[in-house]
Amino acid sequence: MSGSQRLISTIVALFLPILSQEVRAAETAGPQELILAAYSVPKEAYEKRIIPAFRQQWKQRTGQEVRIRSSYGASGAQARAIIGGFQADIAALSLEGDLAQVAKAGLITHNWRDGPHQGIVTASIVAFGVRKGNPKGIKTWEDLAKPGVEVLYPNPKTSGGAMWDIIAIYGAGLKLAEPKQGPTYTASLLKRIQKNVKVMDKSGRESMTTFERGVADVIVTYENELLPRIKAGRPYEVVIPAETLLVENPVAVIDRNVDKHRVRDVAEAFVVFLRSEEAQRAFIEFGFRPVEPAVVGTQAAALFPRPAHLFTIGELGGWEKVEGLLFGPQGVWTRTVEELAREQ
Amino acid sequence: MRKLLIATVWLYFGILLIGPIAYLCRQAMSDGVAAFWGEITRPEAVHGFKLTTEITVIVLVLNLIFGTVTALVLARQQFKGRTLLSGLIDLPFAVSPVIAGFMLVPLFGPETLLGMFFGALEIKVLFAVPAMVLATLFVTFPFVVRELTPVLQTLGKAGEESARTLGANEWQVFLKVTLPAVRWGLVYGATLTIARAIGEFGAVLVVSGNVLLLTQTATLHIYQSYVDFNYVGAYAVAMVLIVVSFAILTVLEVARVRATASDG
Amino acid sequence: MKPQTLASIALRSAAIGYVLCLVLLPLLVIGKQSLAGGLASFLEDIRQPQAAAAIVLTLEMALVTTMIHAVFGTLSALALIRYEFPGRWFLNAVVDLPFAIPTLVAGLMIAAIYGTTSPLGAWLQQGGIAVLYDTPGIVLAMLFVTMPFMIRAVQPVLMELEREQEEAAYTLGAGRWATFWKVIVPGMMPGLLTGVFLTFVRALGEFGSVVIVAGNIPMKTQVAPVYVYGEIESYNPRGATSVSVLILLISFAALVIMERLTRPPGERLPILVHRRLTVEPLNR
Numbered sequence: 082m083s084g085s086q087r088l089i090s091t092i093v094a095l096f097l098p099i100l101s102q103e104v105r106a107a108e109t110a111g112p113q114e115l116i117l118a119a120y121s122v123p124k125e126a127y128e129k130r131i132i133p134a135f136r137q138q139w140k141q142r143t144g145q146e147v148r149i150r151s152s153y154g155a156s157g158a159q160a161r162a163i164i165g166g167f168q169a170d171i172a173a174l175s176l177e178g179d180l181a182q183v184a185k186a187g188l189i190t191h192n193w194r195d196g197p198h199q200g201i202v203t204a205s206i207v208a209f210g211v212r213k214g215n216p217k218g219i220k221t222w223e224d225l226a227k228p229g230v231e232v233l234y235p236n237p238k239t240s241g242g243a244m245w246d247i248i249a250i251y252g253a254g255l256k257l258a259e260p261k262q263g264p265t266y267t268a269s270l271l272k273r274i275q276k277n278v279k280v281m282d283k284s285g286r287e288s289m290t291t292f293e294r295g296v297a298d299v300i301v302t303y304e305n306e307l308l309p310r311i312k313a314g315r316p317y318e319v320v321i322p323a324e325t326l327l328v329e330n331p332v333a334v335i336d337r338n339v340d341k342h343r344v345r346d347v348a349e350a351f352v353v354f355l356r357s358e359e360a361q362r363a364f365i366e367f368g369f370r371p372v373e374p375a376v377v378g379t380q381a382a383a384l385f386p387r388p389a390h391l392f393t394i395g396e397l398g399g400w401e402k403v404e405g406l407l408f409g410p411q412g413v414w415t416r417t418v419e420e421l422a423r424e425q
Numbered sequence: 426m427r428k429l430l431i432a433t434v435w436l437y438f439g440i441l442l443i444g445p446i447a448y449l450c451r452q453a454m455s456d457g458v459a460a461f462w463g464e465i466t467r468p469e470a471v472h473g474f475k476l477t478t479e480i481t482v483i484v485l486v487l488n489l490i491f492g493t494v495t496a497l498v499l500a501r502q503q504f505k506g507r508t509l510l511s512g513l514i515d516l517p518f519a520v521s522p523v524i525a526g527f528m529l530v531p532l533f534g535p536e537t538l539l540g541m542f543f544g545a546l547e548i549k550v551l552f553a554v555p556a557m558v559l560a561t562l563f564v565t566f567p568f569v570v571r572e573l574t575p576v577l578q579t580l581g582k583a584g585e586e587s588a589r590t591l592g593a594n595e596w597q598v599f600l601k602v603t604l605p606a607v608r609w610g611l612v613y614g615a616t617l618t619i620a621r622a623i624g625e626f627g628a629v630l631v632v633s634g635n636v637l638l639l640t641q642t643a644t645l646h647i648y649q650s651y652v653d654f655n656y657v658g659a660y661a662v663a664m665v666l667i668v669v670s671f672a673i674l675t676v677l678e679v680a681r682v683r684a685t686a687s688d689g
Numbered sequence: 690m691k692p693q694t695l696a697s698i699a700l701r702s703a704a705i706g707y708v709l710c711l712v713l714l715p716l717l718v719i720g721k722q723s724l725a726g727g728l729a730s731f732l733e734d735i736r737q738p739q740a741a742a743a744i745v746l747t748l749e750m751a752l753v754t755t756m757i758h759a760v761f762g763t764l765s766a767l768a769l770i771r772y773e774f775p776g777r778w779f780l781n782a783v784v785d786l787p788f789a790i791p792t793l794v795a796g797l798m799i800a801a802i803y804g805t806t807s808p809l810g811a812w813l814q815q816g817g818i819a820v821l822y823d824t825p826g827i828v829l830a831m832l833f834v835t836m837p838f839m840i841r842a843v844q845p846v847l848m849e850l851e852r853e854q855e856e857a858a859y860t861l862g863a864g865r866w867a868t869f870w871k872v873i874v875p876g877m878m879p880g881l882l883t884g885v886f887l888t889f890v891r892a893l894g895e896f897g898s899v900v901i902v903a904g905n906i907p908m909k910t911q912v913a914p915v916y917v918y919g920e921i922e923s924y925n926p927r928g929a930t931s932v933s934v935l936i937l938l939i940s941f942a943a944l945v946i947m948e949r950l951t952r953p954p955g956e957r958l959p960i961l962v963h964r965r966l967t968v969e970p971l972n973r
Contacts, residue, residue, distance in 0.1 A: 116636070121652055124653065150636050150637070150638075150639055151636065151637050152634055152635045152637065153637075153649070154635050155922070158922060161921075161922070161924075162634060165530045165534050165535075165551060165552075166533070166534050166535045166540065166551040167551070167634045168552070236905060236919060237923075238919035238920070239918060239922040278906065279822050279904050279906070280822045281904065281905045281906055282905070283922075286652040287901075293654070294804050294805070294806050295804065295805040295806045296805070296821075296822070313654075408923065410737075415739075418739070418907045419907075419908060421908075422738075422907065422908030422909055425909070430764060431768055431774050433761070433764060434761075434768045434780070435776075437764075437765060438765070438780055442783055442787070442833065443783065444802055445795075445798035445799050445801070445802050446783075446786070448801055448807065449794070449801065491703070491704070491707045494700055494703050494704045494707070495704040495708060497700055498700055498701045498704040498705075499704075501697070502700075508945065508948055508949075510705065510708060512941060512944045512945045512948055513712050514708060515887075515890075515944045516712055516716070516937070516940065516941060518887065518890055518891050518894075519890040519894050519936075519943075520894055520937065520940075521894040521895070521896045521914040521917070521933075522896065523896050523897075523914065523917070523918055523921075524719070524917065525715070528715035528716065528718060528719055529715065531718045531719070531722060532714070532715055532718055562711060563711060563712070566712065595696040617788055620785065620786075620789035621788050623789055623791075624788065624789050624791040624792070624794075625791070626792055626793045626794075626897050627793075627897045647791065651793075651797065663790075663794040663797070663798075666789070666791065666794070667786065667789065667790055670786060670788075670789030670790070671782065671786060671789075674782050674786070674789075675782050678778070678781070678782055
């Protein structure tokens with residue numbers, strides 16, 4: 082063989098395995114494989130408990146093996162990837178707004194909000210994580226605004242978690258304010274807390290790792306981020322403010338992809354499974370609040386204290402309205418940040 | 426004066442480079458050798474190493490071919506727009522890898538010409554290995570060209586011309602005269618390409634889909650470990666990447682020194 | 690046509706085609722996205738307070754990085770070429786490492802050693818020096834990833850520089866400083882300029898390491914690539930691409946200026962020579 086022939090055959094030999102792997106992947110994404118795109122936080126819950134349990138149940142029920150490929154990343158990034166062509170069959174995201182974007186792009190054609198619990202599978206609340214012993218005595222939102230207290234939460238532009246956190250501040254402010262003083266007080270509260278933020282990571286998880294690295298006195302995050310870490314022995318405490326936001330995480334089947342891959346029955350079974358007792362108990366184990374009443378009655382009431390003034394995004398006007406109000410170009414948070422920068 | 430200079434240089438390297446790397450290695454080993462080994466032999470880590478290797482090899486071959494072609498053109502030919510071409514070649518240095526990844530979405534997305542073309546062929550480009558290869562190709566593109574062009578220039582055409590007058594055809598001239606003369610430029614360009622491809626993160630994060638055990642390169646696995654609070658795991662795999670790159674760089678150095686010495 | 694000419698044309702078309710497809714096309718695509726609304730919307734995007742602040746901060750940080758490397762990188766190159774000292778081979782080998790280390794890892798490493806959980810970080814914090822999450826952290830990250838550029842650009846040019854020239858000047862009575870400023874520095878100008886521009890351009894676009902070590906507070910410690918990422922993630926691709934296009938234009942302009950400035954007289958192409966150090970010192 083001449084040199085050039087050898088070169089060409091080497092290249093072909095190199096390309097072939099990669100391409101054929103891809104083609105094969107497309108072929109076998111038939112009845113046996115599901116692709117799950119989830120936000121980063123529930124990874125352990127899915128990988129360690131829920132996916133294996135579902136596979137077993139499906140095998141018992143239908144005799145079929147199902148393989149679940151999973152991807153975990155920031156909720157917004159996952160939504161965008163799905164819109165950009167990532168062929169996920171199921172999306173388990175942090176907030177409704179991201180799922181709505183996927184639906185808007187035409188990938189979800191059924192009304193996922195019509196399902197049980199309006200499409201929600203897990204819940205949590207926005208809480209504070211403080212160092213063991215709570216040296217700065219942090220109990221309320223106003224404590225976060227005190228000078229000398231360093232606060233941590235991620236950037237709402239890139240993190241769904243941060244959006245939950247800031248909306249919680251906003252809602253708490255409205256609840257705490259004197260009648261008719263709502264918007265003024267809450268803007269002031271938000272500004273004073275934001276002033277105490279020195280670092281904004283790009284995701285909730287990264288925020289948690291920054292907290293673990295010794296930065297800040299208090300982290301504002303999901304309760305379910307803090308509980309497993311404390312269980313793993315980290316020296317933190319959870320402080321639940323009296324007024325806080327109920328976090329609700331939705332799941333939906335991506336119609337266009339399940340039909341393309343012909344896996345609709347498995348995918349829908351998986352979503353149903355997420356609300357089964359087995360799955361909900363698994364979620365509890367990893368710090369999530371369950372949505373199914375059957376489970377709620379027994380264990381959850383004991384494990385998860387109910388904040389005195391819990392509010393939901395619905396009460397505040399819904400995701401679209403609140404997102405625009407806080408994070409749009411003229412949004413309360415956007416303007417707060419700009420004002421703070423100018424004042425320095 | 427000389428001592429001060431050398432001390433300054435050591436300090437400069439120490440603060441910027443050696444300190445952080447040494448600390449990383451220490452953290453990687455902080456749970457003991459067994460834990461370190463366990464982390465780098467986990468299925469996710471092994472898959473990551475394999476995928477990184479695959480992508481690096483493909484990118485290397487493509488860059489060697491097209492980089493050489495481009496270098497030949499730049500070094501030997503005069504034509505309008507040559508400066509522009511030359512400037513374009515350096516541009517991947519300037520593009521943030523995240524952008525490099527995002528550029529592929531409007532190109533290969535499901536609503537685009539290319540996207541629909543490949544979709545019809547049942548070939549997944551975005552959120553699969555091909556897109557990761559393309560993104561890595563983009564960021565490693567300048568290396569071979571930049572290493573080869575000046576060497577080719579310095580070489581001059583004399584050798585090639587005499588080969589031609591002796592009756593060799595273009596292909597033979599290239600293989601037997603040009604290539605051997607520029608082999609060290611090629612090798613150094615290849616080394617930098619490998620090193621950069623191994624380390625690529627931002628672009629593949631965006632276009633890979635980050636599917637566990639399917640499209641996670643070693644670097645993506647490091648990120649996953651880090652956000653899973655598995656710091657030792659992240660540092661351990663990172664250390665492997667650093668050691669491998671360092672080994673490649675050192676082997677090249679030693680080989681080159683030996684070759685120069687024997688060339689006389 | 691002579692076979693040689695045919696081959697030349699084929700080669701040229703292949704090269705141009707490849708560069709256009711791989712480099713230009715994707716860039717045009719994002720250019721199109723940002724300019725889809727016309728020049729007015731492009732200007733509006735980059736004049737948003739957060740965007741403008743991010744761009745300015747990035748330029749400042751990149752400039753500081755470049756200046757630091759211009760001094761210390763050049764000194765390092767000098768030391769590595771001129772003097773034999775224990776460990777020289779090691780330093781020379783690790784210079785290229787930042788190319789190989791994922792930017793994420795670079796960020797993690799710097800955050801680990803200079804953060805408050807490490808002994809060094811704690812000591813610095815007691816001394817009142819805040820490295821991480823403030824502008825020094827950003828500069829550190831940029832310094833790390835751009836380290837090879839200056840040294841590798843200056844080294845070969847220094848090698849080319851005839852040692853005799855320097856010695857001649859010295860024996861003719863010029864002091865060490867005079868020799869340095871009047872002989873060495875002008876001689877290595879092409880390498881220095883190349884290093885400066887490449888460092889600057891690379892620092893402008895750095896994301897993976899900076900996002901870990903910077904506070905990323907908008908208008909305070911948020912660099913342009915992080916701002917761009919934020920805009921993409923919040924469904925504002927137009928704003929993101931506008932800022933990216935601006936940074937790219939600045940980079941492209943810098944690169945073209947570099948090409949022009951570093952052309953040796955009489956030649957048509959710049960010298961960006963990366964030749965490795967040989968063990969024996971320069972001895973002609």
